[in-house]
Amino acid sequence: MKAAELKTLTVEELNEKLKELKTELFNLRFQHAINQLDNPHKIAEVKKDIARVMTILQEKNA
Numbered sequence: 001m002k003a004a005e006l007k008t009l010t011v012e013e014l015n016e017k018l019k020e021l022k023t024e025l026f027n028l029r030f031q032h033a034i035n036q037l038d039n040p041h042k043i044a045e046v047k048k049d050i051a052r053v054m055t056i057l058q059e060k061n062a
Contacts, residue, residue, distance in 0.1 A: 001049050006056045014060070018053045021046055 006014065025046045031037040 001052065003052055003056065006052055007059075009056075011057065011060055014053055014057050018050065018057070021050045021053065025050065 006017075009017065025043065028037060028043050028046060032040060032043065037043075
């Protein structure tokens with residue numbers, strides 16, 4: 001997911017995307033804890049996506 005793609009979304013869509021990403025992160029951490037996660041790097045990717053969404057939300061709210 002790129003920042004340019006996120007900037008085209010509305011605040012409501014960004015909030016929904018943030019909620020989805022946080023749920024995905026929870027599920028990935030759970031899978032990692034029970035050793036069922038194939039790609040642990042996916043956790044870092046989702047964290048960065050969350051940070052991107054939060055940054056864009058801050059820009060839109062300012």
